[in-house]
Amino acid sequence: MAHSTPSREPIPDNQRPGRPCGPLPPMPSPHWPGAVCPPSSPGFEQSAKVWLFELAPARWWHEELLHRQPVELARMVRLRLEADVMAMHTGLRAVTRSVLPLDPGPAAELYSRERDWARGMLEQVKLVEEALRAGCRRVRRRRVAAAADAALRSPMPRQRPATG
Numbered sequence: 001m002a003h004s005t006p007s008r009e010p011i012p013d014n015q016r017p018g019r020p021c022g023p024l025p026p027m028p029s030p031h032w033p034g035a036v037c038p039p040s041s042p043g044f045e046q047s048a049k050v051w052l053f054e055l056a057p058a059r060w061w062h063e064e065l066l067h068r069q070p071v072e073l074a075r076m077v078r079l080r081l082e083a084d085v086m087a088m089h090t091g092l093r094a095v096t097r098s099v100l101p102l103d104p105g106p107a108a109e110l111y112s113r114e115r116d117w118a119r120g121m122l123e124q125v126k127l128v129e130e131a132l133r134a135g136c137r138r139v140r141r142r143r144v145a146a147a148a149d150a151a152l153r154s155p156m157p158r159q160r161p162a163t164g
Helices: 044-055 058-062 065-068 070-098 105-153
Strands: none
Touching: 044 065, 044 070, 044 105, 058 105, 065 070
16 A cells, blocks of 8 residues: 655745755745845845846956945846846837838847846846845944944043143
8 A cells, every 4th residue: 555645835945945044034025036035134145146146247246346235236237127128128119110021020029028027127126226225224323323332432531631
């Protein structure tokens, strides 16, 4: 008699053991990229950088600034995707208005598909960029608060002796 094994539900991507952020709360938005850990998780910034570099031109990997400042990386990827959306829209318009005796169907479909892909990625990049900005604001506030606290705890400097 064969034993049937109970069917298991698939493990969601955000709970797979190999993920840098481990088991996670739900993603912040239904459009949140699956490859990026949620903003509240420890692996968020690193997973965001890896994902953004996958969308960026390969030469950007060699820019140290983009590794140190992921908000700038996100901004540059966003700007590039915005330009891609505009370029695909312009190409689609040119193909459909062309007076050449070619069937614009396949080319129009390609431009449309690429434009839609860039729009979808742009929406996701905007979410990640805003989360990175929010994280930077929290870090900045903590640094300012820590500096102010340290200044309050440090002893007052002694007055200089009067000369003259």
